[in-house]
Amino acid sequence: MVSAVQRIAHRGGAQLAPENTLAAFRQALVLPVDAIELDVQMSRDGHLIVFHDATVERLTDGRGNILDLDFAYLRSLNAAAHFPGGWPEPQRIPTLREVLDLVKGQRRVWIEIKPSQRGSVYGRYPGIAEAVVEELRRADMVGQAVVISFDWYLLPEVKRREPRLETGAVLSEDIWDPQAGQALDTLVEQVRELGCSWLDADETLFLPQLPALVHGCGLKLGVWTVNSLERLRELAASGVDALTSDRPTLFSALS
Template sequence: MTKKFLLYSSPVMVLFLAVALFEPYIYLHFLTSPVIDKSLKKEHFDIIAHKGASGIAPENTMAAFRAAIEMGVDMIELDVRNTKDEEIVVFHDEFLDRTTNGTGAVHDYTLEEIRQLDAGSWFDPKFRDERVPTLKEVLDLINGRCKVLIEIKHMDHPHYHDFAEKLVDVIREEKNGYEWIILQSEEVEYIEAAHEYDDHVQTKKLMIGEDSAPLIAFYVETKMHLGRAKEDDRMKALNPEYHTLSTRRVFRMHARGFQVYTYSPNNREDMVKMLHMGVDGIITDYPQILIQIRKDIEAL
């Protein structure tokens, strides 16, 4: 009886697993509307500039942050690293090579050495004067004009042993910094260290890293962290990659008490689909597109 049951039920089980695995793909490509309609008028969403307005200026530079502020975004997302002399700079990669004319790991250079590098020409020669900024410089520029989402990159290096605490110290220096500056990380230990150091700091859990394989990572990260995050009332939001989402999954995260901020859809169609799925915010390289979508919704 058992063998027969397994034999006849196995195709159904395989089909169920396939549908579950590819659920986000099905929703994104077949089930979710790319059209703005009146149903979106009741949806509030945040416009979050990914590494600044990194679609029109070199990422994580003052030019990108100034552009995002001028557009009127709700929030700016940026990345931080530590230098050899343990100064916090705004930089995404572990290594300098992709977005500067330098080479090697960020933490192998002092701040003064990194300041000599060209951080803009790789994007466009007109940005050749852009330099890698410090976190303090960027926060002073923003000065509460929008919220800031600081992503802490994981590094197994002595310079990073008290990195979360150093970030909190920088936040404390900003006027009303607790209100408009938020820490996020894929690594729970950074978030926990920040709260142990100062429980006033706001945090988000980055559910899936930018370098993860989205479909696999969704299940792994959900099993490992979602339940744990729910036990911590301080953790209010999750940031899944947009290819991992479906309307049902967003609903489930909302039902567990989390806001959902997805990254990084960069065209109008995908942005509108994410809004139809019910996300609370979109992190994008092209915030100007999302700003226009908001205007189009308001005009209905």
């Protein structure tokens, strides 16, 4: 049923407001969405910040790699600096705590834990799983959250620290080759062995048989990032459990 599909505002609705900012999340709260999605990284001095890119140039008026920047500098930047068409007021990079405080009791939150990155070298922010779990506990939002990541082997650590949390493996073409032998069966078994509740797949990797296979293994299926009404309707009718969009206003016409 279409009505059962969880409607998720990607980065708060990245085509409608500066992504991953409180302005975007506030706007999402008045739209027909069930959840907001955000990205979490760590400043050099260990603060959880809500930001997508490994570097700040695309979105802000600053320069540098998140790994190398202290919280005070990151907070001095305008995260709306390059929003297409401009934005009426500067937006700070928010903390995870600020976003949780904003949405608590109103919507669910999907938290993507990002890898650390310097150039082409990927790693893991030290202690990030523990820090995210502790913030969710502090906000009393463990039951309102799904923690997802491309770093699949981080997810069992999240689950170990807080068994009540739902987790999800994010799937992209960099991770999975649908043409490989037994690709679908192997994929679903891997995700289940990680203790995940969700498989969150890039829209370009969706296959018609995927919902039934995922559901047959006791998992739920999300699809990202879907920005046309026609495709949203098609995927909702296919039996997926969640749809993520940069244009959450489209959800009002999803029927």
